[in-house]
Amino acid sequence: MSASRPFAPTLTRALEALQGESRHGFTFVRADGEERWFSFGELVGLGARRAAALRARGVAKGDRVALVVPEGEEFVLSFIGAVMAGAIPVPMYPAVSFRNLHVYHDTVTHIAGAAGAKLMVTTASSREFVAPAAPRIPSLTGLVTVDDLAGDHGSLIEHAQPGDTAFLQFTSGSTSRPKGVVVTHDNLRANTEAFVKEGLAVDIDVDKGVSWLPMFHDMGLIGFVIGPLFGSVDVVFLPTASFVRRPGVWLEALSRHKGTITYAPNFAFQLVAKRVKERDLAELDLSPLRATGSGAEPINAKTLRDFADKLAPAGFDRRSFLASYGMAEATLAISFVPRGAGLTADAVDPKALEQGKASPASAEGGREIVSCGRSFAGHEVAIVDERGARLGEREVGEIVVKGPSVCAGYYGEPELTAGAIRDGWLHTGDLGYVAGGEIYVCGRLKDLIIIRGRNFYPSDIEWAVGDLPGVRRGNVVAFSVDAGGEEQLVVCVEGTRADAQSIREAAAKVVNDDFALNVREVVVIPLGTLPRTSSGKPQRRKTKQMYVDGAFDGALEQAASPSAQEGATEGA
Amino acid sequence: MERNTRLELFKEIAAEVVERDFSKIEEATPISELGIDSLGMLEIVGEMERRLKIRLPDEALAGVETVQNLLDVVEKRQQMAN
Numbered sequence: 001m002s003a004s005r006p007f008a009p010t011l012t013r014a015l016e017a018l019q020g021e022s023r024h025g026f027t028f029v030r031a032d033g034e035e036r037w038f039s040f041g042e043l044v045g046l047g048a049r050r051a052a053a054l055r056a057r058g059v060a061k062g063d064r065v066a067l068v069v070p071e072g073e074e075f076v077l078s079f080i081g082a083v084m085a086g087a088i089p090v091p092m093y094p095a096v097s098f099r100n101l102h103v104y105h106d107t108v109t110h111i112a113g114a115a116g117a118k119l120m121v122t123t124a125s126s127r128e129f130v131a132p133a134a135p136r137i138p139s140l141t142g143l144v145t146v147d148d149l150a151g152d153h154g155s156l157i158e159h160a161q162p163g164d165t166a167f168l169q170f171t172s173g174s175t176s177r178p179k180g181v182v183v184t185h186d187n188l189r190a191n192t193e194a195f196v197k198e199g200l201a202v203d204i205d206v207d208k209g210v211s212w213l214p215m216f217h218d219m220g221l222i223g224f225v226i227g228p229l230f231g232s233v234d235v236v237f238l239p240t241a242s243f244v245r246r247p248g249v250w251l252e253a254l255s256r257h258k259g260t261i262t263y264a265p266n267f268a269f270q271l272v273a274k275r276v277k278e279r280d281l282a283e284l285d286l287s288p289l290r291a292t293g294s295g296a297e298p299i300n301a302k303t304l305r306d307f308a309d310k311l312a313p314a315g316f317d318r319r320s321f322l323a324s325y326g327m328a329e330a331t332l333a334i335s336f337v338p339r340g341a342g343l344t345a346d347a348v349d350p351k352a353l354e355q356g357k358a359s360p361a362s363a364e365g366g367r368e369i370v371s372c373g374r375s376f377a378g379h380e381v382a383i384v385d386e387r388g389a390r391l392g393e394r395e396v397g398e399i400v401v402k403g404p405s406v407c408a409g410y411y412g413e414p415e416l417t418a419g420a421i422r423d424g425w426l427h428t429g430d431l432g433y434v435a436g437g438e439i440y441v442c443g444r445l446k447d448l449i450i451i452r453g454r455n456f457y458p459s460d461i462e463w464a465v466g467d468l469p470g471v472r473r474g475n476v477v478a479f480s481v482d483a484g485g486e487e488q489l490v491v492c493v494e495g496t497r498a499d500a501q502s503i504r505e506a507a508a509k510v511v512n513d514d515f516a517l518n519v520r521e522v523v524v525i526p527l528g529t530l531p532r533t534s535s536g537k538p539q540r541r542k543t544k545q546m547y548v549d550g551a552f553d554g555a556l557e558q559a560a561s562p563s564a565q566e567g568a569t570e571g572a
Numbered sequence: 573m574e575r576n577t578r579l580e581l582f583k584e585i586a587a588e589v590v591e592r593d594f595s596k597i598e599e600a601t602p603i604s605e606l607g608i609d610s611l612g613m614l615e616i617v618g619e620m621e622r623r624l625k626i627r628l629p630d631e632a633l634a635g636v637e638t639v640q641n642l643l644d645v646v647e648k649r650q651q652m653a654n
């Protein structure tokens with residue numbers, strides 16, 4: 001049966017409609033490999049009990065409930081429980097091994113603080129990692145584990161209106177000023193209907209999703225939890241950490257469960273192509289897979305080809321590649337390529353691209369840009385210049401989006417909201433163009449750095465490095481460069497030759513300590529070398545261009561007297 | 573398995589995952605000075621799990637700051653597995 005009937009107007013109505021559903025549901029695979037299946041009817045029943053338990057804890061309609069719950073089934077139950085209690089869940093990422101706990105506590109404090117969370121729900125294993133942050137969140141009245149919510153308080157479904165806030169998606173913004181996207185029930189209905197029915201044309205008797213994506217992130221949460229709840233679609237969930245440790249678990253789950261739909265950001269395809277061994281593929285059958293989605297990160301055509309080549313012996317069909325474009329501010333998905341079309345890339349002239357024209361490359365050496373397809377029915381995409389004027393075919397500008405998936409704004413941030421959504425048009429901050437009605441994304445207007453699926457604001461990194469001895473705030477620029485299909489971080493610092501080596505070491509260390517991020521190169525350049533605006537602010541784009549052009553090579557050595565001691569080598 | 577062997581295995585896997593030379597690192601080297609991001613570290617952990625046929629759960633990895641800390645966790649898990 002295709003998911004052809006209209007979707008329910010709210011998530012709470014969609015959940016209510018699932019109460020009697022005993023054939024379809026979610027499978028949760030634990031880290032130890034054990035699997036547990038719940039029918040949607042069971043999940044909704046348990047969710048209603050959790051809703052009543054939250055209500056008994058004093059959670060009222062409209063209260064924000066922070067969720068720090070790494071385990072899949074507990075996350076889903078807590079999320080739908082909060083929604084059924086009329087509360088607004090705020091999914092947050094759990095502490096991850098090898099990352100600095102102090103930085104994690106700060107992030108938890110800032111996000112839960114910005115959301116004005118009343119209650120924080122966690123698990124027994126995560127409690128110790130979030131507990132130190134709790135006293136620093138003024139709005140918080142309690143920190144409970146899912147076990148604390150197990151008692152019998154009856155069942156509850158508090159119905160929402162379509163315009164009510166369903167949850168807050170904290171996804172972008174600097175560490176100190178996180179931005180929570182307000183996602184309404186109607187946003188969820190509109191977007192999930194668009195990608196489940198129009199984008200994927202899901203047939204619930206055949207299709208099954210497989211996801212290891214984190215549930216605190218829009219692609220994992222809306223794409224594989226909320227969309228499938230609206231559409232009653234079977235999904236198998238794997239722990240994110242299991243995939244990163246052993247990428248083969250993703251392929252094994254797809255094969256074992258005859259998965260037909262899966263999604264991942266670009267880095268994950270690269271990880272599979274690199275880490276999965278031919279011998280591990282012998283037993284696998286990936287032929288049922290018909291939608292292998294790539295999104296959330298710039299899509300690299302070569303990475304996807306490497307993935308397809310690697311998996312061809314397991315029956316992987318490269319026509320299943322489904323390039324897509326989206327962002328949290330548009331709920332999730334903005335555009336999809338047609339099903340079964342595979343990868344279509346445009347080769348454009350890089351020189352013309354710098355001038356804002358995406359002219360087809362005449363010969364070899366063109367820059368390959370992947371088509372992200374067309375926008376959904378009821379939605380509109382346009383390309384505009386800095387003044388907001390519409391641009392034509394193959395002219396590069398900011399991508400703007402309009403329609404029922406555009407979210408209500410940033411929670412408690414009217415100014416940021418007014419800057420991002422103007423006359424109903426969401427300004428994405430992404431650069432792109434339209435050719436033949438299809439959307440091509442070619443860069444970012446904002447200086448956001450995206451490395452291996454994680455977003456970083458350059459200012460956060462620049463501030464951390466700016467606090468080091470021998471470095472002044474405002475004399476640091478951070479940006480990412482493309483290195484073999486993968487983005488890598490470069491930090492340019494103004495400093496003296498005498499301090500250069502200690503700055504390089506200290507900068508690499510502080511970035512790793514604070515962000516668990518590896519620096520490709522710390523470039524120390526003479527004072528006064530960074531390009532600046534008239535007000536004295538360093539220019540990130542220009543700095544990056546100078547770095548790429550090699551303008552900083554040897555700058556420090558040339559600035560120092562020729563008789564100075566042996567030159568230090570840049571980078572490494 | 574000797575302590576030294578575990579360190580050598582770590583160096584070998586790290587070199588494979590990050591494609592860089594790790595022959596000079598010592599047990600006392602802080603993880604943050606290896607120049608490997610947290611995803612890369614999890615890849616290394618996954619490869620150690622695979623080769624040594626053990627599990628290193630997230631809880632056990634909390635508080636790991638140096639290479640030695642990590643190898644201690646590995647040693648403990650190997651003993652538990654025997």
